[in-house]
Amino acid sequence: DERLLEVNNLKTYFFLDEGIVRAVDGVSFTIRPGQTLGVVGESGCGKSITGRSILRIVDRPGRIVEGQILFHRRPEPGDASQQEEVLDLVQLDENGSTMRAIRGGDISMVFQEPMTSFSPVLTIGNQIMEGILIHLPVDKKEAREIAIDMLQRCGLPRPHQVIDSYPWELSGGMRQRAMIARALVCRPSLLIADEPTTALDVTTETQILQLMQDLQEELGMAIMFITHDLGVIAEMAQEVIVMYLGQVVERASVLDLFQRPKHPYTQALLQSIPRIDRNRKKRLNAIRGMVPSPFNVPPGCPFHTRCPQAIPGICNRVTPRTVDVGDGHLVNCVLYDETIAHHERATSVE
Ligand code: SF4
Numbered sequence: 045d046e047r048l049l050e051v052n053n054l055k056t057y058f059f060l061d062e063g064i065v066r067a068v069d070g071v072s073f074t075i076r077p078g079q080t081l082g083v084v085g086e087s088g089c090g091k092s093i094t095g096r097s098i099l100r101i102v103d104r105p106g107r108i109v110e111g112q113i114l115f116h117r118r119p120e121p122g123d124a125s126q127q128e129e130v131l132d133l134v135q136l137d138e139n140g141s142t143m144r145a146i147r148g149g150d151i152s153m154v155f156q157e158p159m160t161s162f163s164p165v166l167t168i169g170n171q172i173m174e175g176i177l178i179h180l181p182v183d184k185k186e187a188r189e190i191a192i193d194m195l196q197r198c199g200l201p202r203p204h205q206v207i208d209s210y211p212w213e214l215s216g217g218m219r220q221r222a223m224i225a226r227a228l229v230c231r232p233s234l235l236i237a238d239e240p241t242t243a244l245d246v247t248t249e250t251q252i253l254q255l256m257q258d259l260q261e262e263l264g265m266a267i268m269f270i271t272h273d274l275g276v277i278a279e280m281a282q283e284v285i286v287m288y289l290g291q292v293v294e295r296a297s298v299l300d301l302f303q304r305p306k307h308p309y310t311q312a313l314l315q316s317i318p319r320i321d322r323n324r325k326k327r328l329n330a331i332r333g334m335v336p337s338p339f340n341v342p343p344g345c346p347f348h349t350r351c352p353q354a355i356p357g358i359c360n361r362v363t364p365r366t367v368d369v370g371d372g373h374l375v376n377c378v379l380y381d382e383t384i385a386h387h388e389r390a391t392s393v394e
Pocket residue numbers: 307308309345346347348349351352353354355359364376377378379
């Protein structure tokens with residue numbers, strides 16, 4: 045099957061005075077061209093750092109310590125060789141020319157709060173055109189036209205006016221649309237969307253999600269959709285990874301995840317959202333116990349301190365393997381690992 049991005053055993057750690065935070069700790073997944081992969085989990089589980097690792101914008105004192113991020117880069121239009129190249133983004137200089145060309149060109153990112161990603165002192169137009177002029181072989185006048193066209197496609201009324209506005213002159217929803225326009229204007233093959241609608245009211249959120257799906261179809265891009273909101277995942281994604289304390293605990297198609305969740309953490313997440321989506325802005329808070337300190341990730345299965353199905357004597361010392369329970373539905377839990385369950389249960393003192 046065709047691949048756009050393959051992340052293998054990615055580890056991104058933060059080296060702090062208080063200790064090491066393993067924010068991303070051995071994460072693997074793939075994204076196919078045009079696909080939407082949902083990345084879900086409570087805050088602090090490493091979702092955003094995974095996205096930032098791909099773009100090589102991890103803030104100090106964090107750094108990638110291990111793993112591969114293989115990106116299948118499409119040939120530039122007009123490139124005579126027309127060969128796809130596979131680049132390991134981990135091996136690139138984060139400030140080098142290749143990474144700068146990929147960032148915003150082939151892979152771009154939208155964030156929860158556009159006020160922090162737009163500069164307040166430059167017009168929307170200048171900030172969108174800046175990217176166009178870096179990545180596309182056009183002059184200023186053409187860049188302006190491309191920007192206006194993309195603002196229009198992103199559903200901004202009066203794009204000729206919006207382009208000369210400052211970010212603070214727009215409403216939250218309009219700013220979010222402008223940020224999406226900036227992210228998509230160079231037609232990336234992958235968009236990393238980090239909670240892009242979390243700060244919006246439900247009506248605006250619905251519109252923005254629809255817009256993203258329309259543009260995805262039009263541009264043929266893949267989306268890595270990071271959210272804590274399973275309702276958004278259900279609407280947007282075809283496949284999902286569930287993260288807990290820097291690790292992927294389950295990967296499944298959206299249908300399997302909602303109908304046949306395997307990992308006790310995923311089951312708890314699903315039980316913690318209301319059946320009807322009306323109140324889905326409520327925080328996930330029904331999972332018993334506290335998320336452990338990132339400085340002190342429990343040994344064995346990291347979820348064992350909160351898991352209602354934890355097996356005494358096993359889950360607190362055996363690191364679960366990834367098991368395929370069928371059709372690529374992957375689970376990290378000893379309950380599904382025949383070898384461990386039998387062998388270890390036999391020797392367990394419990
Ligand atoms: Fe629960 Fe054990 Fe499975 Fe971890 S490995 S999720 S503690 S049953």
